[in-house]
Amino acid sequence: MNILETDSVTLSYGTRTVISGGYMKLEGGRIHALIGRNGYGKSSLMKVVFGTQPAEFSFTRYNGKRLQHPYKEQGLIRYLPQFDFLPRSIRLQSFADAYGVPWEKVISCLSSLEGRAKQYVGSLSGGESRMLATVVMICSPVKFVLLDEPFTHIMPLHIDSIKDLIRREAEAGKGFMITDHMYDHVLDLADKFYYMEWGVTREISREELLEKDYFLRMK
Amino acid sequence: MVRIRGLFLFYRSFFLxxxxxxxxxxxxxxYKNAKYALSVGPPVFLLKAIVFATTAYIVYRSKKLYYYYNLQLSYFTLVLTAFVLDFFLFFTCLKMTKYLLS
Incomplete structure (x- = not known):
């Protein structure tokens, strides 16, 4: 089983320490959830794991081998940021091809894009663009996928198909890390939970997580 | 091939x-000043370098960079390639201008 582990993450913005003692162990074939309040450093931790956020200190290993910048490793990791990141001047099919995803696979999840392969990303609505980016990231031929708010801006029908897609890809051995404030979906999907508070990450059981104040409504 | 296309797309999107x-x-x-003062070359080059550096800084703040990061391209690789392409274009045009002057 593939393991991507990031340890001892320390990250500050100016005088404010956001993460001190961040830890994350991603296992292939599992769906991990990173839970925490706004501003607690979830996205920053994901960027540190991905390798694009310089931290004061971080130590990342892939199957025991130390990596300085995981994102530079061929076929290892993809990161879906919470904001729109697609260049508007590329064609839909070119985007899928560049990320190694057959267009037919995208169409099977997003039938509304059928016959629109030659259109530009700029011609899509915000929701369509987000959905396309999410599907392509999930289906990418890599070992790990980090998804930052994958259910935001997406209509409920598509959320279900995204969840099915994530489950199928995880069964095929891909490791996922998800952070989102739509907790119903995250709890439904994930099988391992990390809770982030005061800059520290710790593994937590589902039962323990449901005791947290903002999960009480779901008990 | 995908990464090379990514490098050209980056150049086209931000620096072209x-x-x-x-x-x-x-x-x-x-063209207008070289026949009177050959020393116009360095200021023109400096102007070009300042604009390139400013563009590179603006791009560094751009969220679109994550498209390229996901193609295993680092910021350094992207800007270095853009630098080579941009200054190749610049010096080719400058050489042609010199030829027109002579």
């Missing part, structure tokens, strides 16, 4: 327009 504008301005300045 300011690059062409500055190359045109630089060549015009050179």
């Amino acid at each position: 327009k300011p690059g062409l504008l500055l190359t045109t301005i630089g060549c015009c300045l050179y």
